[in-house]
Amino acid sequence: MSLFSALSVAVTSVNTLNAATRVVSDNVANATNPNYNRRISQYANLQYGGVQIADIQRAANAGLLRDLYQQISTSSGDNIRDKLYQQLEQLVGTINGQTPLVDEFESLRTALKALEASPESDAAQNDVLIAADGIVSEIERLSNGIDLIEDQALNDIEEVVNNLNEALSEVDRINAQIVIARAAGRPTSNLENLRDEQVAEVAKIAQIRTFERSDGTLSIYTTSGIAMVDSEPETFTWNPATRVLTSSGSSSANLITSGQLTDGQLAALTNFIRTDSAAISSSNLGVGSLEKFRNQLDELAFSLADDSTARTSGTTFVRGNADLTTSGIVTAGQTLTFTVGGALQGPGVTIGAGDSIDDVVAAINTTIPQVRARVDGNGHLQIMSDGGQFTIGGTAAAGFGLSTNQIAADSELTLSYAYKMEHAAGTVPLTTGTTLSSINGVAVGDQITFNNATLGGAVTYTIGAGDTVQTLLNTINAQPGMYARLGAGNVLEITSDDGSLAINEAGVGTPLTALGFTVNGTNVSIQGTPLASESNAFFVAESGTTPQDVTRTNFGLATALDNRSLSVKTSNRTEVVQALNAGARSMSGSGISTSTRDYTGLSNAVTTGLTQLGNRATRQAEESISLKSSLEQSLRDEVGVDIDEEMANLAVLQNAYAATARVIDTINQMFQALELAGR
Template sequence: MADLLSTGVSGLLASQVGLSTVGHNISNVNTAGYTRQTTSFNARAPQYNGGMYIGQGADAVSVQRSYSQFLTQQVWSATSSQSRASQYATLTASVNNVVSGSANLQTALDGFFGAVSDLSNSPVDTASRQAMLGKASSLVATYRSLATQFQQIDQQTNQQITSAVADINSLAKSIADLNGQIQKAYAGGAEPNDLLDTRDQAIAKLSSIIGVSTTTNTDHMVTVTIGNGQPLVSATSSTQLGTATNQYDSSRLEITGPGGSVITSQVGSGSLGATIDFRTNVLDPARNQLGRSAVALTTAFNQQHAQGLDLNGDAGGNFFNIADPAVFNSTNNKGTGSITATFGDVGKLSANDYTVRFDGVNWSATNSQGVTTPMTGTGTAADPFVLDGMKLTVGAGAVAGDSFQIQPTRNAASAISVAVTDTNKIAASGPLSATKGAGNTGKAVLGNLTVTDVGNANFNTPVTIQFTSPTTYTINGGAPQAYADGDTITGNGWTLKLTGAPAANDSFSVKPAGSQSGDNGNALALASVNNKGVLDNGVTSVNKSYSQLISQVGTAGAQANTALDAQQSILDNANAAQQSLSGVNMDEEAANLLRFQQAYAASAQVINAANTIFDSLLSAVRG
């Protein structure tokens, strides 16, 4: 009965392995990344006896994972894409919250230009002037607040990049260590299921941070690459990534690979790729567009303010101050050259940044989209380069390969300030005033008096317009000129429009406005600056430029949320497919538990039967 006893023991041991595997599955039902394990059995080789083969029982030959490399890699890919979409949506929402938050620029713009309009009704009133300065300060504070919040988001992206790189390095080292352990375990002749699960889980976490490609080698170790084939894990070695400041802007972090090479542009997926893309495609354009609005406001308002007179009788100076475009030297520059940038034709100013390079003979420029942008001029102080609304003066000393980055508007909103602090310095009066003759009998009334050239040599010369008939007039007794109702009369750097028909001997005068005249001509012009075309070759107003920012960020947010919904669905489907094969099903495990319990008990009965027969034989011999 030795063979029967051995057969029973084999069944007992095989069932015990099956029970242990089921118990392991049940215990890990909630373990992330766990793959269901199954026990495989084989019948022992039979023994030839008495002209027949008699079975010798069974052995548990392996415990294997219910695993599909294809489905697992599908999950990794979907995880990377979903993580990217989630991070991108979260970061884009933070910018959306800034532009639509309590520091609403539209409200501040409306308040400021409302105060300017109020001043036009009472141009010499001190309270109205003080109110305008107060609203100007509030507007500047709003620009600066928005700029500060954008800067904080930029700093947070740096922190997220640093944290992500640290996590990548840690996971890469862990995967390399697991490679070594798995190789040793396979050398023992069995599949190390739990170590394989641990490695897969580490790769899944890594894929959520950065897009990866994996290859399983014949020695059961995996090779992990990122970006354009940059090795991250090879056998038991891992490459450590790093961070370094941008060669132009020290406030910006870049990702580096072996030897300090910058690989930021190679990171396209996972949460880290989303952070990089968000910074480039959402945050930077938003900051630039905000600064562009500040530059447009400053330029247009200052130009109009300069055409008026203040209460002291002086020509208006700058009402707002703003910084010139920022220029950054590359840390790789070998020469001593420099570039100085100022604003030129703001109507041509874009929301791009630029890289200007010297090849040893010529200078060239590319914008932040990598598109070559033409420059005119020679770069001297007398003939500066003209580049999209900027003037660039190049200093001597540059050598071939030197480059510079120009950020025209990135930090403009944080640098805007109110230049006027004295209410008397507000140039509300137009430089000229027009009056109607007291003895006029015709129906002509004054329309718009517009300044066209304040630098005209005879600009301040008083002028009398005398109608010699309803259809002819003279200026200061000069040659008669034809007139029809609605015509514009042109003087020395100004134009005057009348409405209605004049009578013979009617007169109108144009002369310099007095400092306390109460004229509101320039205040009216200042109030209209908000809706005056300034940017995009005179198409886009200050008011519209902010609306473009809101629309730009809102569109990016909507697209990000749509992408997140799509990627979440893809990930859910990938997980469902993988779990249908590899996940622990408690109903199935309960059935297996009962099956192995019964097999174990039955094997015990076989052993018991063998023992009973053996005892009977012994008893017969003793008898």
């Protein structure tokens, strides 16, 4: 080899060592950068001697990176859910170990018990009203708080969508730079590091899959197959008014309700505020959570104002349905029929073409005696009876998901019914199968007459041969505004919450006397009739005219109680306390299923259920963040910078540089010797 060739080889070695040293220096400088993948110099021999850096490779582990992206999405979604549930728990108070809603119910219980003991006490009266106001105010506060959380979530969604679009555009921009750099033969590892940062931002927002193309570009899709970046970046659009999320890369009308977002910040936020039927019925954590809580508050408020004696709800979601026939829930011409007290009530309801759920509810409420309807807090058609047990029939029942089995009467009266009712009771224990004429003092042909404000005229029942106690119950319960049952001790109770109840035995015989009723002349003594200074309503709908209109947003005290122009009715104070304490209340739907509860128990079930969900969200967030950290560390161990290794590489390069420098120095000396020899 000539001296010139040797010098050329040595010079290329120095240049190569300088470049390799810069690579090591960059690695050391970025040792603490979590988004930096170490670079590795790849050497190649030159054709005529010498060495060069053929490529600067970027350390990578595609499998670990893919797993990390998945876990970034999961942990980001879990973290959002945890924060949202914490906000709900802070609203309810349970995050601080408090239970304001439950406490308000307990305050009402305490106040009513005090009023039961001292009905003449003005202070006890006032305490009842203060406690009742407390429940109304707390439900209103919770309702308003839910709205505030929702408003913030809506703002967050808009921000996240903007961040997503920016990150996708940035990935596309870096893709283009990588293509140009590759074509020019320049290393792309720094660009790939920058791109990985942006892809990680996308992974926080949505669960993704990535595909590297032969030209070095990276394509991104959601795990459900929606293109995010391919030949160009797609654009996601959020409409807060309609709560619809769309993408230029998908034909889906709404990525949220179609389930196209599997996890990440965007899925967590949008799922939390969903109000559709699928979300309400979902058992998945964080899906429809705000709407479920609203629904539970609606049902809790309604339970306090409900003055029906039996009820059942369908299973078909109908809330807001403007056309039941077009949506396929029912067909025109189908019917609903209702039997109360063994008698068919009214003409029934026939579904018309284009009827909305509001049309059906209105038809039931205006044409069917003893039966009322509403759309319950869970979005289902609810049928209520004023006369105890009842049966629903007709061809439309199945479409609404209504049971056609007999619906049992409440085992205990509701709070509102117990407060409003006028009532009378016998003292003789009975069974429903007892033949009336077999009772001492009762004979075939004896008559019982009853009336109320709704009937508008007295109804007379004549005891027939073979008539049983159930026959009597059915006869009374079939009449508007009347309710009869075998109450405590299995004695006959006859009640009405419509006002002006009158019961007498002015006709043949004295059957009511024989059954143990208190009869003055021919008239039964009626209890529960309000004084002129007393309100005959307690919890009501502030807007709307009937208890079935009650929701969390229009729930309140009767106006006369609220403005203190009338006082609390005290004649039914014992019955009211019994109703409040009775473990006969239940709530089912919208993520809750609880039964055999008193009213305080219902409120406790709502808050406890929320606490359990919040604890579950926190555990999931902690677990997923821990797993993400573990994956990040594993990836850093694989592709990150090891200072000890880099310092060892630097020492090797320094030694090689020193050796090469000595070679160059030797060659220079030889050149000088030749030059001197030539002189």
